[in-house]
Amino acid sequence: MDKYEILKKIGEGSFGKIFLAKAKVDNEQCVIKEIDLTKMPVKEKEACQKEVILLAKMKHANIVTFYASLQEENKLYIVMEYCDGGDLMKRINMQHGVLFEEDQILSWFVQISLGLKHIHDRKILHRDIKSQNIFLSSNGKVAKLGDFGIARQLNDTAEFAYTCVGTPYYLSPEICENRPYNNKTDIWSLGCVLYELCALKHPFEGNSLHQLVLKICRGYFHPVSPRYSYDLRMLISQLFKISPRDRPSINSILRKPFLQKLVLRNLPLEVSILSFRGPIKSNLMPASIIQKMLNSI
Known part of the structure; x- marks a missing residue:
C-alpha cells in the first residue's frame, strides 16, 4: 500500500471500508476497497478472491477498471478506477422529481448494456445490477458497471445457479420463488434500472419483503410517463416478462x-x-452488421 496515499473514506460495509486515494507515482485518483479478512466467514473470503479474479478479466469501457490487488496482514486491498460522477442512484436522487430526457436515459442504458454484454459473453452473471452499482464519469456522460462482489461464472450459458443473492428491489421472480436462474435474471435487474431512470423510483415497492416479493412475482408495475417513446415503454415491458425465457x-x-x-x-x-466499410445507405444499418460489430467487442 506504500504506492498510494489515502485521501478520505467514502464508504463502509460489513467487512471493510472504501477509500478515495491517489497513486504516488502520477497522482491519479483511484478507489481502494479494504477488506478485513479476519472477520469474514470462509464463503465471503472465497467471494472476495473470486471478485479479484473476475475483475482482472473485465476490460471494457463500460466496466469500472481494475488496477491491482494486494494482501497485507489479513487485509485484502482492491484498487480500482475512481468514477468522479458518483453512482447512478445518487444522480437519480439529484433530479428531485424532474424526469430525465429520453436521450440521456438511452445513452446510459446502452452503455450499461454494452458492459453487461461483455460480462454475459464471458459466461458470467453479475447478480447485483442496481443503480448503486453503476458509476458515472466524464461529467456524467459515461456509465460503468461495478461491484462484482457476488458475480458468478457459469461453465455453460444454459447452466442455472440456485443461490438467493441480490438486492430486494431488483430481485427477479425466479429468485423470489427460489427457482433456478441464469443470465436472464440480470436482464430483469437491468429492467429495474431502466424503469428507475424513467420514473425516478423503483418499479416494485412494498411495506415488507413479503409484499415486495408478491409484487415482483406478479410483475405488475405502474407505466412510465407517456412522454417517453413507444419503443422505450415496450422495452421496459419486455424486460419485465415473468418467464425468463x-x-x-x-x-x-x-x-x-x-x-x-x-x-x-x-x-x-x-x-x-x-466491421463496416462503406457508406450507410439508409437510416437503419442491417442487423447482420450490428451483430458483427457486437461480436467484435
Whole structure:
C-alpha cells in the first residue's frame, strides 16, 4: 500500500471500508476497497478472491477498471478506477422529481448494456445490477458497471445457479420463488434500472419483503410517463416478462433498431471500422452488421 496515499473514506460495509486515494507515482485518483479478512466467514473470503479474479478479466469501457490487488496482514486491498460522477442512484436522487430526457436515459442504458454484454459473453452473471452499482464519469456522460462482489461464472450459458443473492428491489421472480436462474435474471435487474431512470423510483415497492416479493412475482408495475417513446415503454415491458425465457438476451436488446445509433456511438472506433466499410445507405444499418460489430467487442 506504500504506492498510494489515502485521501478520505467514502464508504463502509460489513467487512471493510472504501477509500478515495491517489497513486504516488502520477497522482491519479483511484478507489481502494479494504477488506478485513479476519472477520469474514470462509464463503465471503472465497467471494472476495473470486471478485479479484473476475475483475482482472473485465476490460471494457463500460466496466469500472481494475488496477491491482494486494494482501497485507489479513487485509485484502482492491484498487480500482475512481468514477468522479458518483453512482447512478445518487444522480437519480439529484433530479428531485424532474424526469430525465429520453436521450440521456438511452445513452446510459446502452452503455450499461454494452458492459453487461461483455460480462454475459464471458459466461458470467453479475447478480447485483442496481443503480448503486453503476458509476458515472466524464461529467456524467459515461456509465460503468461495478461491484462484482457476488458475480458468478457459469461453465455453460444454459447452466442455472440456485443461490438467493441480490438486492430486494431488483430481485427477479425466479429468485423470489427460489427457482433456478441464469443470465436472464440480470436482464430483469437491468429492467429495474431502466424503469428507475424513467420514473425516478423503483418499479416494485412494498411495506415488507413479503409484499415486495408478491409484487415482483406478479410483475405488475405502474407505466412510465407517456412522454417517453413507444419503443422505450415496450422495452421496459419486455424486460419485465415473468418467464425468463420470454425476456430478451442482452444481444437482442442491443440489436433493437431504436438503439442502433447509440450502440454505434459507444462501440470502440476500431470495431466500427473493422466491421463496416462503406457508406450507410439508409437510416437503419442491417442487423447482420450490428451483430458483427457486437461480436467484435
